Structure formats: structure tokens, C-alpha cells
Amino acid sequence: MKFKRQIFGFQDMLRFKKLVPNRRAALAAGSDKPLPETYRVNQQAGRLHPGVMEVELTAVRPLAPGMKELTFRRLDAGAFPFFRAGQYVSLQGRVGESLVSRPYSIVSSPRQALENKLALGVADAGFFSGWLNREARPGDRFRMTEPSGEFHYETLRDGRQIVCIAGGAGITPFLSMARSMAEGDEPYQMLLFYGARTEAQLAFRAELDALAEKGLRVVYVLSDETKAGFEHGFVTAELLEKYVDIRTSSFFLCGPQAMYDFLDAQLAPYGLPRKAVHRDASCCPNLRLEAPRVFRLTVHVRDQIFSMEAAEHETLLTAMERAGVPAPNRCRAGGCGYCHSKWLSGEFRIAEGRDGRREADRKFGWIHPCVTYPMSDMELEVPAEK
Amino acid sequence: MEKRTTRAYDAVVIGAGNGGLTAAIRILQGGFSCLVLEKHNLPGGFATSFRRGRFEFEASLHELNDFGSAQEPGEIRELFRSLGVEDKIEWLRIPEAYHLITTDKQYDCVMPFGVQAFIDRMEEYVPGSRKSMEAFFELCEEVRAAQAYSSSVNGETDAAYMKKNFPNFIRAGSYSVNEVLDSLKMPARARDILNAYWCYLGVDCDRLSFLHYGSMVIRYITRDAWMPKMRSHEISLALEERIRELGGEIWYHSPVSKIHADGPGAITAVELADGTQIPTRHVIANCSPHLVFGTMLDKGAVTEPMVRATNSRAFSGRGFSLFLGLNKSAQELGIKSHNYFIYDTADSADQYDRMRRVETNHVQATVCLNNAFPGCSPEGTCMMYFTTMFMSDDWGNVADTEYFKAKDRMADDMIRVFERETGCRIRDSIEEIAVASPTTYARYCGHPQGVIYGYEAAEWDSLMPRMMMIKEDAQLFPGLRFAGGWAMRSSGYSSSYVSGDLSGRQTVGDLKREVR
Numbered sequence: 001m002k003f004k005r006q007i008f009g010f011q012d013m014l015r016f017k018k019l020v021p022n023r024r025a026a027l028a029a030g031s032d033k034p035l036p037e038t039y040r041v042n043q044q045a046g047r048l049h050p051g052v053m054e055v056e057l058t059a060v061r062p063l064a065p066g067m068k069e070l071t072f073r074r075l076d077a078g079a080f081p082f083f084r085a086g087q088y089v090s091l092q093g094r095v096g097e098s099l100v101s102r103p104y105s106i107v108s109s110p111r112q113a114l115e116n117k118l119a120l121g122v123a124d125a126g127f128f129s130g131w132l133n134r135e136a137r138p139g140d141r142f143r144m145t146e147p148s149g150e151f152h153y154e155t156l157r158d159g160r161q162i163v164c165i166a167g168g169a170g171i172t173p174f175l176s177m178a179r180s181m182a183e184g185d186e187p188y189q190m191l192l193f194y195g196a197r198t199e200a201q202l203a204f205r206a207e208l209d210a211l212a213e214k215g216l217r218v219v220y221v222l223s224d225e226t227k228a229g230f231e232h233g234f235v236t237a238e239l240l241e242k243y244v245d246i247r248t249s250s251f252f253l254c255g256p257q258a259m260y261d262f263l264d265a266q267l268a269p270y271g272l273p274r275k276a277v278h279r280d281a282s283c284c285p286n287l288r289l290e291a292p293r294v295f296r297l298t299v300h301v302r303d304q305i306f307s308m309e310a311a312e313h314e315t316l317l318t319a320m321e322r323a324g325v326p327a328p329n330r331c332r333a334g335g336c337g338y339c340h341s342k343w344l345s346g347e348f349r350i351a352e353g354r355d356g357r358r359e360a361d362r363k364f365g366w367i368h369p370c371v372t373y374p375m376s377d378m379e380l381e382v383p384a385e386k
Numbered sequence: 387m388e389k390r391t392t393r394a395y396d397a398v399v400i401g402a403g404n405g406g407l408t409a410a411i412r413i414l415q416g417g418f419s420c421l422v423l424e425k426h427n428l429p430g431g432f433a434t435s436f437r438r439g440r441f442e443f444e445a446s447l448h449e450l451n452d453f454g455s456a457q458e459p460g461e462i463r464e465l466f467r468s469l470g471v472e473d474k475i476e477w478l479r480i481p482e483a484y485h486l487i488t489t490d491k492q493y494d495c496v497m498p499f500g501v502q503a504f505i506d507r508m509e510e511y512v513p514g515s516r517k518s519m520e521a522f523f524e525l526c527e528e529v530r531a532a533q534a535y536s537s538s539v540n541g542e543t544d545a546a547y548m549k550k551n552f553p554n555f556i557r558a559g560s561y562s563v564n565e566v567l568d569s570l571k572m573p574a575r576a577r578d579i580l581n582a583y584w585c586y587l588g589v590d591c592d593r594l595s596f597l598h599y600g601s602m603v604i605r606y607i608t609r610d611a612w613m614p615k616m617r618s619h620e621i622s623l624a625l626e627e628r629i630r631e632l633g634g635e636i637w638y639h640s641p642v643s644k645i646h647a648d649g650p651g652a653i654t655a656v657e658l659a660d661g662t663q664i665p666t667r668h669v670i671a672n673c674s675p676h677l678v679f680g681t682m683l684d685k686g687a688v689t690e691p692m693v694r695a696t697n698s699r700a701f702s703g704r705g706f707s708l709f710l711g712l713n714k715s716a717q718e719l720g721i722k723s724h725n726y727f728i729y730d731t732a733d734s735a736d737q738y739d740r741m742r743r744v745e746t747n748h749v750q751a752t753v754c755l756n757n758a759f760p761g762c763s764p765e766g767t768c769m770m771y772f773t774t775m776f777m778s779d780d781w782g783n784v785a786d787t788e789y790f791k792a793k794d795r796m797a798d799d800m801i802r803v804f805e806r807e808t809g810c811r812i813r814d815s816i817e818e819i820a821v822a823s824p825t826t827y828a829r830y831c832g833h834p835q836g837v838i839y840g841y842e843a844a845e846w847d848s849l850m851p852r853m854m855m856i857k858e859d860a861q862l863f864p865g866l867r868f869a870g871g872w873a874m875r876s877s878g879y880s881s882s883y884v885s886g887d888l889s890g891r892q893t894v895g896d897l898k899r900e901v902r
Contacts, residue, residue: 001524003554005561005569012557013549019560023851024858030698032690035680040782041704041836045829047786082786114787150438155794156801157816185787273713274439275817302637302662303392328427328639337437340427358435358442360620364627366428383427383638386659 048081050146051386052092055118057140063203064196066124067169068133069107072144073116080113085180086152086173086252086280090145090330091120093128099321100128102283103331105172105254106147107204109179113147121203123169126283145330145338151252151280153177153188158250159276165193165235165263167255168201173280174254175204182214191244193235195221195259219243235259237266246270254280281333284351284371287313295374299325300344300381316348316369316380326385327369334371339382343367346378391655394665395421397893398656400642400682401672403431403831404879405870405886407625409670411469412890414632418897421664422629423656425641430622431672431831431870432838433879438818440764441711444771445822446838447618448586448725448753449480449611451602451880460609462880465887470631474624480611480758485723486582487807489748490731495579496723499610508576515576522570522580526604528554529597541856555597559850563591563599578732585727585751586878588703588775588839590738595848598876605880611725613758618879641832645669645678647687651864668896670889672870675699676834683863692862699847702839702877703741703775704824708797711818716756716768720810724757726750728807742778744796748803749774767817772800779835781824793821833872840871849876856888867893 006012059071074080083106092101104120112118124133151173153162164174171194180186196202199222208218221231221239231239240246247270253263260279267277289312297310297319310319317339320327330338334354343365354371361367369380396418399406406422407429413420428434432446454460459467466472483497483504495511498504505519532552536543548556558566563584567577581591583603591599614620629636644657655665671678675696679688712719728750731737740746756768763769784792801813824836843849852859852874859874860867871877873885 001521001554003521003525003558003566003569005557005565009553009557012560015560016556019848019851020854022846023855026846027695027698028691030694030696032694033697035676035693035696036834037681039828039834040779041824042828042832042834044782044784044786044789045825045836048789048825049829082789084790111787154816154819156797156813157819273817275713302640303635335437338427356437358437358616358619360435360616360623363616363620364623366623384640384660386639386641 050077050081053077053080053144053146055142055144057136057138057142059138060136063121064201066133067203068122068124069119070122070132070136071108071117071119072142074118075141079116080118081146082110082114083147084152085110085176085186087147087149088151088173088331089118089120089147090332091132092143092145095128095131097324099324099326101321101329102126102128103333105176105280107172107175109176109183110185111183112179121169121172121175125169148330148336149281151254151278153186155187157275158188159248160188161191161244161249162188162252163191163193163240163244163249164252165195165255165259167195167259169203170255170259170280171203172254174252175207177252178208178211178216182211182216189215191217191219193219193221193240195223195235195255197224198222199225199227199230217243234262235266237269240266247272249276251277252280253277257282281331281335283332284315284334284354286318287373289313295346296377297374298377298379299327300379301325302384310374310378312374314373315351316367316372316374316378319374320369320382325382327382328385329370332370334368337368339368339370341367341369341383342381344379344381347375348372348378349375389661389663391663391665395419396666396897397668397670398423398664398666399670399672399869400656401425401431401870402429402622402626402636403672403870404433404882405873405889406431406670406672407622407629408465408469408883408886409672409869409890409893410629410634411625411632412887413670413894414629414634416891416894416897418894420629420634421666422634422636423640423642423658423664424636424638425832426830427638428622429626429636430619432827433618433622435617435619436820438709438711438820440767441769441818442617442762443709443711443769443820444617444753444755446707447613447879448751448773449613451611451878452605452609453477453612453880454609455479458609460605462883465883469625469628471621471624471628474627475620476615477612478615478759480613480724482724483606483611484582485726486579486729487726488578488729488732489807490733491578493579493732497579497582499607501607504607508579511579512573512576515573518567518570518572519576519580522567522572522600523604523607525554525558525566525570526600528552529558529600530604533601536853541853559597561596563594563596566596566600581732581734582727584734585749585775587843587876589842589844590734592735593844595843595850598843598849615759642682644684645682645866647684650687650689652687653865667865667900668893669866670893671866671868672886673831674833674837674840674872675868677832678866695862699841700844701835701837702842703777704779704781704836705822705827705838706774706776706781706796706824707822708772708800709818709820709822710770710772710812710816711763712768712770712812712815713766713817714768714815715766716754719768719812719815721754721757721768721770721808721812724754726752726804726808728752728803738777741775742780744776744780744792747774747776748799750800750803752804770812772804774800775839776824781836789825793823796823797821838871839877840873841876843876852876860892865896
């Protein structure tokens with residue numbers, strides 16, 4: 001063939017010859033205005049996803065026996081990011097020689113975040129949470145990761161009728177979800193079952209009763225007390241049936257493992273699809289071992305090397321925190337991938353049901369230290385703290 | 387803040403994306419020391435995957451161009467072979483080229499791989515198209531041969547040799563896709579169907595260089611398209627492992643805030659956000675010149691030509707993707723193809739215009755990965771991802787409080803259009819959903835405005851003059867080269883690997899000259 005577009009082929013050739021001079025001229029003809037330092041969409045990304053925030057504790061309020069509400073304001077900016085109700089933040093502090101952090105569900109609403117107010121409900125359980133309950137005072141400063149997590153309503157996945165079931169301290173994300181609904185930011189109708197041992201152990205009664213005026217339906221379920229106006233026992237399928245059509249609802253569960261196991265058994269006969277039931281993740285616990293061995297853990301962070309002890313029943317993340325080595329982490333449940341680290345040597349095991357790694361991570365030797373326990377001396381490479 | 391200084395490296399690569407990883411391997415293979423600095427906690431840039439429930443989603447790769455089989459390797463497989471990563475990755479072949487649907491003219495065409503099969507299928511859809519299609523592929527073959535020659539002489543082509551051996555390449559070389567197809571007297575319907583791949587390059591066919599498009603199409607049609615089995619994360623980790631094997635280092639969570647230079651062409655160090663100083667004289671940036679010249683490089687070293695050249699260029703598409711994990715199999719849902727292009731209109735210039743605004747953009751390039759790799763998700767499920775681009779910063783008008791709703795609305799529209807055009811009902815089967823907006827892309831890789839396609843390769847800034855000016859462009863700031871989607875080869879997986887390869891090897895050349 002002979003391709004040509006103009007009458008004479010040499011005209012086409014001439015055009016080709018001009019490609020470079022044309023581009024050279026266009027590059028030189030660009031504006032000499034200084035290049036932008038930032039861009040609108042990137043600024044929004046920075047507001048919605050600030051990464052780590054500097055915060056100050058502004059108020060501590062008892063909620064129920066063994067549970068407090070901690071309210072924070074941000075020091076590095078004038079507002080917290082707008083988030084999806086149901087999400088958590090990881091609060092990070094230093095207790096003695098240890099760097100510690102824990103994820104907590106946000107109880108305030110996304111709108112309140114814009115007023116530079118973010119509240120967490122913290123139950124007095126575990127090392128850091130216990131310390132927060134007993135020792136934290138207004139004025140104390142912490143680091144906090146941006147709101148994240150997938151435990152929230154999804155418009156295109158979930159039904160309009162959502163059934164939220166809270167066990168004990170698991171009430172926290174539902175406060176935010178109910179508030180967000182009341183503020184018009186969520187399209188769902190929310191029915192909340194809130195289980196506790198006794199009425200005195202119910203947190204946020206006044207808030208929930210006020211939200212009930214704005215469309216929230218709440219059913220309090222007491223296991224150890226029988227009282228008028230309260231359901232008695234556990235949240236059973238029979239109880240759910242009294243209030244809602246189980247088959248057409250989307251479920252959000254937050255509570256202890258025992259509650260999940262109980263509800264799984266209650267809901268099993270309905271054969272609900274996976275998409276209908278969402279569970280909030282919980283922190284990966286220590287293993288229960290008779291006489292845990294202690295190994296040597298070597299950690300590379302950029303060009304620095306740290307050496308420390310690592311107990312067999314504690315996660316690699318815990319070992320690093322005990323030694324004061326800053327290791328990135330958020331969910332502590334194996335799922336968010338933020339602690340993604342390179343395995344270099346040694347044997348390990350991963351907490352059952354918590355291996356949230358990608359397929360290629362397994363192939364090329366990457367792990368999530370927040371759910372991984374050592375079984376020999378180990379060597380890791382961990383990303384620097386941002 | 388304590389300013390720690392680390393050891394010196396022969397070269398520092400900023401960004402562990404496709405281009406940066408490739409460049410780093412080239413530097414190390416050349417016998418020089420190299421440190422890769424990555425702001426995120428894993429390698430790959432957009433070449434990654436993420437887990438939701440029982441699904442592992444591919445973040446961005448639709449199909450790898452110019453890969454080919456082990457027996458008939460394309461350039462990218464050969465590149466991977468020479469990088470030493472080909473065998474670290476399990477590869478699978480994509481079954482068909484594409485499934486084009488347009489709303490306006492009601493096209494519903496499934497195009498196969500293989501030149502003969504492609505021409506035959508086109509003749510079925512558009513009787514009388516055969517001659518022009520044969521001419522098209524003949525022209526494309528010449529484009530490919532000319533490019534192979536150009537690569538073999540590192541871009542320093544001999545004009546007389548080119549004229550003698552590749553006259554059609556030169557005569558067609560300055561024209562757009564549509565201008566060339568018009569000269570080939572291709573029937574309009576055949577042109578519409580053939581132009582379906584345009585969204586992969588993000589430029590409408592009135593402005594897209596024929597050489598650019600032709601060289602991509604011929605590679606798809608003759609070499610098929612391929613995928614790594616474990617999503618693109620497998621490629622990224624394989625390249626990462628290769629860097630370690632060669633003695634290189636990668637630091638994660640290590641965003642570069644400054645490139646220090648005593649003056650133009652005299653880089654002294656890069657600085658991390660925490661103040662750490664890393665001495666080096668050579669930088670390969672796997673990020674945009676807008677960021678490098680606008681915020682990273684010492685102000686005193688930024689020259690007027692750099693500013694003018696950077697300002698003259700146009701941002702390409704800002705990305706938007708929807709990821710669905712469905713609780714029924716592709717077969718149950720009636721999803722037959724792997725790779726759909728669904729356009730409002732077959733007129734690419736009109737379509738491009740509609741993509742400027744969020745409201746009027748209904749284009750989607752949609753993949754059902756199970757139709758290439760049934761085992762990619764559990765039995766009885768399937769995975770889909772839908773991608774579009776905005777050709778302006780309209781997305782920036784979304785307020786923070788409307789952000790999640792705006793993502794939902796766009797995702798809802800993508801599902802609506804897919805269901806309407808294919809007749810497959812997927813909405814009720816959504817088990818997992820994730821949405822990435824330009825804001826997500828801006829956050830993830832730091833690209834200005836959430837651009838995923840680098841600079842628009844159109845008109846004066848099209849691929850051919852870019853390639854002919856590699857040397858000249860690098861003179862803008864000696865010691866600094868670019869790799870990845872913002873570099874000379876423009877965006878896309880294969881192009882990013884190639885730009886990483888070029889910039890890596892050229893930096894090795896610079897280093898060798900220095901040693902001498």
C-alpha cells in the first residue's frame with residue numbers, strides 16, 4: 001500500500017517533520033506563572049483523609065459503670081474530617097515506655113466532626129482503654145488516625161430498613177449512625193436493639209431517648225433484669241420478629257464475640273445472604289497459652305534496626321509497641337492492611353479467621369503484624385511511622 | 387526537628403509505581419546503588435489490589451498490552467524477562483478483545499483477538515469493511531516496525547533510512563486516528579467499532595495521534611491481552627522482590643518533600659517529610675512534573691523553561707471507579723464478556739465533551755474478571771469493576787458533606803447504565819462495594835486533581851514528538867528523569883513499564899559517563 005492523505009505525499013512528510021518544532025514551540029509558549037502549590041481535589045483529599053491528626057482531650061464524661069466518653073478537638077486543623085457514621089479512629093498515646101494505640105468507634109456525628117468535636121466511647125477493658133478510663137485528663141494530647149473502616153451503611157448494598165444490634169460497649173458506632181440519620185445525612189430507617197445486663201449499664205440513655213423523638217426506634221433488652229418498658233433476655237430471632245421482617249432487613253452487629261456467635265445461631269435458619277449481615281471488627285486478642293515462649297524480634301525501619309523480645313502469645317505489633325518502636329497500625333483486626341510489613345525470616349502463625357492479606361502477599365512473604373504471632377525468632381521490615 | 391543524613395545513593399527513585407519499580411531494577415542491573423522512596427505502605431501505585439470481605443479487587447489493571455505468550459512474547463513480556471520477573475508471576479490470557487456497546491447507535495459488538503479473526507468479525511458487522519481494515523492493519527504493522535527500529539537505535543533514527551523503509555509511517559505520522567481512517571476510506575460503522583479502545587488513551591479520535599492508537603491496537607490484536615493471576619499486586623510485589631534481590635532498598639511511608647539542588651542540573655539530595663536527608667545526584671521521579679517543579683525542587687533551581695513547559699501541558703482524565711463483589715456467578719447474572727466499553731455515543735469527540743461534566747458522563751470501561759479467570763472469586767460469586775474519567779475538574783465542586791452521596795450517585799448511574807445496556811441485573815446481588823473518586827486517587831498517589839492518565843497525549847503533545855524529544859526534554863534538568871504515567875510514553879501499565887525502562891537505562895548511561 002501507499003498511504004497518503006494530501007495530494008502529494010511529500011506534504012504529509014513535511015507535516016511529520018514539523019511535529020518536533022511544533023512541540024518545542026508549544027512547550028516554550030506555556031505560561032510563566034509559578035506552578036500551583038496545591039490543587040482543589042487534593043485539598044479535599046487532605047481534608048477527608050488527613051492520615052494522622054494531633055488531638056487534645058477536651059472532656060471526660062462517665063457513661064455507665066466501666067465506660068467513659070472522651071471528647072477531642074483537633075490541634076493541627078480547625079475541624080475533623082466528615083466521615084461515614086459507623087467508622088472508627090485509632091487513638092495513639094504513650095503509656096510509660098510503651099507506644100500504645102487502640103481503635104474506637106466514633107460516637108459523635110459526621111456533622112459534629114466539622115465543628116471540631118469528635119467523641120469516643122471507651123470501655124474500661126485492656127491496657128490502653130483502662131489507662132484512658134482511669135488516667136486521661138482534659139488537656140492530654142494524643143495522635144489519632146483519620147476515620148476509617150467499612151462498618152457503615154452502603155446505599156447501594158443495604159436495604160432501607162437497618163437493624164442494629166448492640167451488646168454492651170458495642171453501642172458506640174450506633175450513636176453516630178442514629179445521629180447521622182437524624183441529621184439527614186443517611187437514607188435508612190434504623191431499628192436499634194441495645195442489650196445490657198441491667199438498666200444501669202445502658203449508656204447514652206438520654207441521647208438515645210432524644211434520638212427516638214427524631215425517628216430512631218430503640219428496643220432495650222436487659223438480660224439480668226425484668227422491667228416494664230424493657231425486653232428481657234437476649235436478642236433472639238423471636239424477639240427480632242416482633243419488630244421487623246428479618247428477611248428484608250440489613251443487619252449491623254457490634255458487640256462481643258459471644259453475641260456474634262449467639263446471633264449467628266439465631267439467624268442461621270433464615271439463610272440470610274452474607275450481604276445482609278455486617279459485623280464490626282474487634283481487636284485481635286492475645287493467645288491463651290500455658291507457658292508462652294519468648295523470642296527475639298529484629299525489626300528494620302528504613303536504615304535503622306531494632307531488637308526486642310516478642311512473646312509467643314502476643315502479636316508482633318504488641319511486641320513492637322512494648323519496645324517503643326513506632327509501627328503503623330489502625331484496625332488491629334487484620335483487615336485494614338495499614339500495618340502491611342515485609343517478612344524476612346522466622347516462623348509465625350496468624351490469628352484464626354483474621355488473615356486479611358492479599359493473595360500475592362502470602363506468595364511474596366508479607367504479613368499484618370497486628371494479627372501475627374511469632375513462633376521462633378523473627379526478622380521483619382516495617383514501614384516508618386508517617 | 388533533627389535532620390538525619392543517610393548514606394548516599396547513586397540514584398533515588400521517587401515513587402514505587404510501575405515506572406519507578408522498573409527504573410530501580412534497571413539502575414541496580416547497571417551496577418549502581420538505588421533507593422526507592424514510596425509514600426504509601428506498599429508498592430505499585432495504582433497497580434495494586436484490595437480486600438473486601440471474601441473478594442480481592444483489582445485496583446486498576448484491565449488488561450496488559452503487548453505481553454504475548456511465552457512462545458511469542460510481546461515487548462512487555464520481553465522487558466519482564468530481562469528484568470528477571472517474568473517467572474515470578476502467574477499469567478493468564480484474556481479471552482476476547484472487547485465488547486463494545488454504544489447507546490446512540492445501539493452497537494453491541496464482541497471483537498476477538500487475532501488480525502484475521504478481527505477483520506472477519508468486522509466484515510460480519512460491517513459488510514464491505516474488509517479492504518480498509520486490511521489497509522489499517524498493514525499500516526499498523528509498519529508503525530510497529532518503525533517503532534522497533536527507533537527503539538533499537540535508542541530514538542536516534544536515521545532520516546533517510548526511515549524514509550526508505552517506513553514511508554507510510556512518516557506520511558501517516560502527523561495525523562489523527564480519524565484523519566487516517568478517513569483516508570483509508572473506512573466505512574463509518576467500522577470506524578466506530580475500531581475506535582472503541584480510545585478511552586484507554588483518554589483522547590478522542592479527532593485529536594488522538596494515529597501512531598499512538600495504531601501501535602496500541604496492533605499489539606492488542608496480535609499479542610492478545612494478559613493479566614497476572616493475583617491482580618496487579620502480584621506484579622508489583624514481584625518487581626519489589628527483584629529490587630531486594632539486586633541489593634536495592636525500598637522505604638515505605640517515606641514521602642519526599644524536597645529535592646535539593648545547587649542549581650539547574652546539580653541535584654545534591656532528596657529530603658523526606660520528617661527532615662531525613664538522602665544524598666544523591668540522580669533522581670527518577672515516578673510522579674508528575676507539576677509536583678516536582680512546583681513543590682519539590684528547590685525554588686532556586688527551578689528555571690523559566692521548566693515552568694513554561696510544565697504549564698503548557700494539559701491534565702488528562704481524572705479517575706472514577708466502582709468495584710462490586712456480587713453474590714452470584716457471572717453465568718447466573720448473564721454477564722458474558724470480560725471487557726465492556728459502554729459509550730453514550732460512538733462519536734468519540736462528542737463523548738469526550740460529555741466526560742467533562744460529572745452529570746453528563748455515562749461512559750464506562752467495565753471488567754468482569756471472572757470471565758477471564760473464573761477462580762478470582764469464590765464459587766457462586768463474581769467481581770466487577772467499572773471505570774470512567776472526568777475530563778475536567780468538575781468533581782472538585784463536590785462539598786465534603788456531599789462527598790459520599792456524590793460517590794453513590796455516580797456508582798448508581800454506572801450500575802443503571804450497565805443494566806440497561808446489557809440486560810443483566812446486578813443491583814440486588816451486591817455483597818461488597820467500594821468506590822474510588824478523583825479525591826481517592828489524589829489521596830492515594832498524590833497526583834494533581836486525581837488525574838490517573840498523566841498529561842493528555844493529544845495534538846502537539848502526542849506520543850511521536852514526545853518520543854523524538856526524550857533527549858531534549860531531559861536537558862530541561864540534567865540528573866532528573868521521569869517514569870510512569872506522567873512520563874514521555876504517557877499513561878497505562880505497559881507505557882509506564884517502558885518509561886521506567888527508558889529512564890532507568892538512560893540514568894545508568896549518565897552514571898557511567900560520570901564514572902568515566
